[in-house]
Amino acid sequence: MPSREPLRTVLFDLDGTLADTAPDMHAALVALQREQGVPALPFETVRNQVSNGGAALVRLAFPDAEGDRFETLRLRFLNLYAEHYLCLETRLFPGMETLLQAIENQGLNWGIVTNKPAWLTDPLVRAMDLHQRAVTVISGDTTPQRKPHPMPMLLACEQAACQPAECLYVGDAERDIQAGRAAGTHTLVALYGYIDDAQAAATWGADAAIDHPEQILPWLPAESRVGIASQ
C-alpha cells in the first residue's frame, strides 16, 4: 500500500473523481438534443461516459453526425455547458472536502489534472472555490499532449515541486491510470466515479481501487490520518 517515498502531493482527475460533474454535463447534452429535436438520453446512459469528454457525449447523442456537423454539435454542446450549466449541480464527491482538508492540514499539496479544456476547467474550479487551494490545475490543453500521455502529469509534479514518486494520482478512467503510470506516480482508481465495469478497471494496473474518497487517507503520511481521526 502506501508509497515508499513519503507522499507530498495528491493529484485528482476532475470529472468523476474530484467532482461529480455528470448532472450538469447531462443537462447540457439534453439541451442540445432539445435544440436538435431529438429525444433526450437518460442520465444513467450519459453518466458513465462523462470522463470520456464532450466529444464522447456528443457521439453518444448523435451517432450519425460526422465531419463538420459533428464539430458544430460538439462546440455547441461545450458552449451550452459553459454558459448555462457549468456549476449548477456540480459538487465535490461526498467525503472529498474532508479529504482535501486532511491533505491541507498535513501541509501536503493537492492539485488537478483533467482532460477538460482550460476554458471550462478554470471557471469551474473558481466557481467551486478551489482555485486558491489547488497547487496546480492542468487542463487537457495546458500541454501539447493530454492524458494518457504523461506530459500533463509531469507538469503538475513540477508545479507542485514534487517528484512523480512522491505523488499519488487518483482517476476514474483508464487514460488516467496510464498517464500516472507513465509519469511514475502512484495511482488509484476511483470506483465511486463514472466507471461502469470495476472488473475491467482492475486490469488497468493501478496500485489499488477505492470505493470512497476516505480510502485515500491511508495513503497519506501518518499525521494526516491522526488529523482526520480526531475530527
Ligand SMILES: O=C(O)COP(=O)(O)O
Ligand atoms: O472532459 C474530459 O475530457 C474528461 O475530464 P476528466 O479528465 O477530468 O475526467
Ligand SMILES: [Mg+2]
Ligand atoms: Mg474522470
